[in-house]
Amino acid sequence: MTIRRMDHVGVVVEDLAAAVAFFVELGLELEGETTVGGDWADRLIGLDGVRADIAVVRTPDGHGRVELSTFHSPVAAGGAPRTPLNTPGIPRLTFVVDDVDDVLARLRPHGAELVGEVARYKDYCRYGYVRGPEGVIIGLVEELG
Template sequence: MAIKLENIGIAVRDLEAAIAFFTDLGLTLLGRDTVCGEWTDTAVGLDGNHAHIAMLETPGGSARLELFQYLHPDPIETEPTRPNEIGMHRIAFSVDNIDDALVIAAKHGCHPLRGVATYQDVYKLTYVRGPSDIIVMLAQELQRV
């Protein structure tokens, strides 16, 4: 059986803010839609499912990110995810320059959880709290392994 990762889906509070954050980081907005009806109820498993969605893609098309802003059922606020919690944890991006990426993130009010670390002189990396409290890992490769 052939398999490939289609996309990562994330529910957000503010679709416009999330789109702005991820496009500023370098993703491309592929399209937007509003989805509802029996097919979405069936696919998602929520009665009355109604959401605004946006599909974004990384440069080169290697990965896609689908963002949802739910209209119905009402979005459920939860505590922000912590790095050691079980379940969906974070989304990670390789960047050419972590300092530039952090400047972009800061324009959106998104800052490192603690700071920038260096892993074995191979990566500089950090976790930032992104839009809707999504944990976003930014990693800059320092040398080829």
């Protein structure tokens, strides 16, 4: 089996504070907030100059997580046939897998396209995004160590 668990669902929003407040009111708990950017983020997403604020909220049982992101740069163009990953409203499902390269190889014959690159984040993971059927974005995480 290649999928070990569903890690999180990511949603790009324009107003991060309002989105966090909504999900907290719904009953999720704020797990943490951070700002991301730099070379690894640019390579992962396939865009240059990425700077985004991220908040993660989780279900009370700790098993379900939603990553809420707001991008400061680059500015989303929107409306393109291949909408960039930082466009508001584009959901993505992320799964932890045993081997990112193996999963990519098996998904490519089914039309999957790598969005940016598979990027290594420190000693934590290798992470890549693919576009699946109808443009659905799937994140694939291979934990290291």
